[in-house]
Amino acid sequence: MILRNLKFALNSAWQSFWRNLAVSLAAVLSITLILILAGINLLVGHAFAQVLDGFRTKVSEISINVSDDTPLQTVYDFQAQLAADPRVVTVTFVTKDEALREFKSDPQNAILATQIEGNPLDAKLDVRVKNLNDVAAIDAMGRQWSGVDPTDPTNYQGDFVNRMLDLSEWLAIAGVALLIVLMIVSVVIVMNTIRTAVYHRRKEIEVMKLVGATEWFVRGPFVLEGIMTGLIAAAIALALLAVAYEPAVVQFKSDVGFIPLSYDPAFISSLARDLLIAGALLGAVGSYIGVRRYVRI
Amino acid sequence: MVLTPDFDTRPVISFQHVHKTYPTGTEALRDVNLEVPQGDFLFLVGPSGAGKSTLVRLLIREEKPTRGKIFVDGIELGRMKRRKLPHYRRKVGLVFQDFKLLPNLTVYENVAFAMRVLGEPDHKVKARVAEALDTVSLSGKEQTYPANLSGGEQQRVAIARALVHAPRFIIADEPTGNLDPATAWEIMQLFLRINARGATVVMATHNREIVDLLRRRVIAIDAGKIARDDRSGRYHDDLAKPQVRAQ
Numbered sequence: 001m002i003l004r005n006l007k008f009a010l011n012s013a014w015q016s017f018w019r020n021l022a023v024s025l026a027a028v029l030s031i032t033l034i035l036i037l038a039g040i041n042l043l044v045g046h047a048f049a050q051v052l053d054g055f056r057t058k059v060s061e062i063s064i065n066v067s068d069d070t071p072l073q074t075v076y077d078f079q080a081q082l083a084a085d086p087r088v089v090t091v092t093f094v095t096k097d098e099a100l101r102e103f104k105s106d107p108q109n110a111i112l113a114t115q116i117e118g119n120p121l122d123a124k125l126d127v128r129v130k131n132l133n134d135v136a137a138i139d140a141m142g143r144q145w146s147g148v149d150p151t152d153p154t155n156y157q158g159d160f161v162n163r164m165l166d167l168s169e170w171l172a173i174a175g176v177a178l179l180i181v182l183m184i185v186s187v188v189i190v191m192n193t194i195r196t197a198v199y200h201r202r203k204e205i206e207v208m209k210l211v212g213a214t215e216w217f218v219r220g221p222f223v224l225e226g227i228m229t230g231l232i233a234a235a236i237a238l239a240l241l242a243v244a245y246e247p248a249v250v251q252f253k254s255d256v257g258f259i260p261l262s263y264d265p266a267f268i269s270s271l272a273r274d275l276l277i278a279g280a281l282l283g284a285v286g287s288y289i290g291v292r293r294y295v296r297i
Numbered sequence: 298m299v300l301t302p303d304f305d306t307r308p309v310i311s312f313q314h315v316h317k318t319y320p321t322g323t324e325a326l327r328d329v330n331l332e333v334p335q336g337d338f339l340f341l342v343g344p345s346g347a348g349k350s351t352l353v354r355l356l357i358r359e360e361k362p363t364r365g366k367i368f369v370d371g372i373e374l375g376r377m378k379r380r381k382l383p384h385y386r387r388k389v390g391l392v393f394q395d396f397k398l399l400p401n402l403t404v405y406e407n408v409a410f411a412m413r414v415l416g417e418p419d420h421k422v423k424a425r426v427a428e429a430l431d432t433v434s435l436s437g438k439e440q441t442y443p444a445n446l447s448g449g450e451q452q453r454v455a456i457a458r459a460l461v462h463a464p465r466f467i468i469a470d471e472p473t474g475n476l477d478p479a480t481a482w483e484i485m486q487l488f489l490r491i492n493a494r495g496a497t498v499v500m501a502t503h504n505r506e507i508v509d510l511l512r513r514r515v516i517a518i519d520a521g522k523i524a525r526d527d528r529s530g531r532y533h534d535d536l537a538k539p540q541v542r543a544q
Contacts, residue, residue: 005416207397210357211458212387213414215380 005217013224016197024229027193031233031282032240034186035275038179039241042271045175047249047261052168059164060129062139063155065122068096070147075125078145082127087138089128096123122149132165183282190226190286191293197222198294205295219291226287227280234279238272308332308368309466309497310356315365317351317521325351327521329365333499335465338492340508341501342532343518349501352518353470356499357389358382370465387415390459390467390496394474396451398443398458404430405439408458429457433487449480456487466497473504481507505532 017024066075075093082091094102099121104113127142129135139156142148198205208218249263310333317326326348333339341349354360355367358374367374370388377385398407408429412422430436433453443451452472459467469488473481485507492498502508508515508531515530516523525534 002416004418008413008416203397204399207399207410208414209383210386210391210397211411211414212383212385212462214383217383217414217416 005220009217009220009224012221013228016201016221016225017228020193020197020200023193023196024225027189027229028233028236030189031186031230031279032236034182034189035234035237035279036240038182038278039237039271039275041175041178041182042274043241043245043267045172046264046267048168048171050262050264052164055164056132059157060132060135061126062129062135062142063094063124063126064142064145065124065149065152065154066147067122067149074147075123078147079125082125082138082141085138087130087134089130090126091128092126094124094126096121099124122152183278186230186282187286187289190229190283191290193229194222194226194287194290195294197225198291215295219295222291222295223284223287226283226290228283230279230281230283230286231276232279233283234275237279238275241271241275242268307335309335309337309370310499311366311368313366313368315355315362315367317348317355317360318363324521326355326362329518329521329523331516331523331526333497335497336492336495338489338498338511338513339500340511340513340515340530341499341518342503342508342515343524345503347518348521349518350470351521353468353499353501356468357391358385387462388464388466390456390462390464392452392455392459392467392469392472394471396443396448396455396475398451398454400443402442403439404435404441404443404446404454407443407454408461411458411461425461425463426457429461432460432491433457447480448476449483452476452480452484453487456484456491460491464496466499467491469498469500469502471501471503473502473507478506485511508532 079091079093082088096119100116100119103109103121125142127138129138135156139154143153148154205218245268246263249261252261310331312329312331315326315329316324318324329348329352341352343349351360355362355374356369358377361375369385372381372385374385399410402410405426408426409422412425417425427436430439433456435450435453435457438446438450443454446454452475456472467488472488473484476484481504488498488500489511512529512531515525515527515532517525517530517534
């Protein structure tokens with residue numbers, strides 16, 4: 001009996017979708033647009049998170065420069081002290097020679113490296129800090145240490161780091177807010193599509209009620225129609241995004257080279273899952289609210 | 298005081314001090330008391346706006362009484378839960394002036410629709426639809442669409458749809474209102490046959506000739522009150538005839 005009812009519901013949902021093709025298409029297109037916006041939001045968020053992750057590992061690492069006349073034992077003591085600190089992940093001692101080799105190995109410094117005489121570089125302690133918020137404290141520790149190079153104590157950039165973190169938080173909040181607004185808009189669009197569908201079928205609904213159909217038997221097809229609308233829209237949005245994703249990243253990279261954005265094909269499958277679930281859910285919620293309002297026995 | 302008819306059966310429909318006031322303030326029914334025994338055939342007559350339609354709407358639970366109680370088959374309609382409503386409506390056969398057929402379905406599909414919405418299996422639907430169409434003499438017209446049928450035939454399809462659940466009572470709201478006299482008479486014969494098989498029939502009508510000819514129970518409603526309840530009445534009050542009067 002459940003199967004027969006489901007068959008009936010699927011049939012009438014499909015018929016209703018085609019009978020009000022203009023309205024159905026308008027709804028599909030609007031929701032496609034909304035899901036594309038949501039998808040772009042997710043893609044940009046993902047790219048930004050990738051960039052930020054790289055950035056985070058970079059800024060959670062500070063170098064404390066050691067002045068040339070510091071005895072090696074003092075350096076080792078301080079290294080041990082840092083390593084024992086619970087906030088610190090690792091401490092690596094980089095000697096003057098190693099620092100120079102490191103500097104020369106970077107192709108960006110190729111020209112500069114040929115002009116260097118002797119070794120102007122400091123030895124340094126590379127400290128990786130567990131939590132970004134503790135970087136400032138470790139930096140302060142380094143600056144107070146007796147063996148630090150007073151002219152260039154650390155490579156910590158303080159304010160800049162905090163600003164970037166604030167910005168990323170605001171962007172995340174803005175992204176979520178945008179997603180919420182988009183969701184509400186699509187639920188309202190589905191609701192109105194369902195209202196039109198209900199209006200077109202009002203005679204049939206009336207007869208169904210009079211012959212004793214249950215409320216959910218009458219409502220079921222409309223909810224299915226909503227889910228169908230959402231899924232079709234999600235599929236179109238996904239196809240367009242998948243096609244446009246790689247060229248967009250390539251274009252962006254050539255325009256704004258300094259932001260290390262990358263194409264991540266694995267993200268498409270997670271995007272597919274998110275968009276299809278979102279489409280089906282939006283359709284279901286929109287039509288559910290719609291039928292609760294417009295289909296009463 | 299309500300007079301119970303002299304043959305003693307459990308009333309299938311019972312109105313007890315029913316009042317209905319619409320939210321607009323219109324007082325549609327005032328203190329209506331009514332008992333309908335199983336197997337009764339009853340005409341509801343009265344001018345337009347007297348409250349006939351409200352009474353019908355209360356009976357199919359499209360409206361709830363403002364005060365008073367309505368019992369149908371032992372169930373109090375005013376207190377029935379919403380989810381029980383579909384089950385109640387399956388026990389009632391409904392026939393309307395405008396037939397309420399679905400134009401995009403064939404005769405067969407229109408009648409079968411009443412069973413499809415209950416999720417009944419195909420073989421059961423087939424047998425019952427054939428039986429119902431046979432009762433209304435429309436066998437052979439299964440694949441025809443309502444638009445290609447006469448008014449009388451369309452009403453017979455609607456009656457077949459009402460019968461397909463084998464309801465214990467039929468509520469008909471002006472079933473002959475859109476039909477010419479000869480066809481109206483055919484439809485009435487059909488209702489009489491259904492009634493003779495044991496179904497209770499409540500019919501709201503403006504058709505004076507039919508009411509006067511059949512001499513069945515007549516309830517006249519005027520300005521929201523039962524003005525008359527005659528065991529074998531006429532459309533208009535006729536004091537020359539012996540009557541059983543209510544109130």
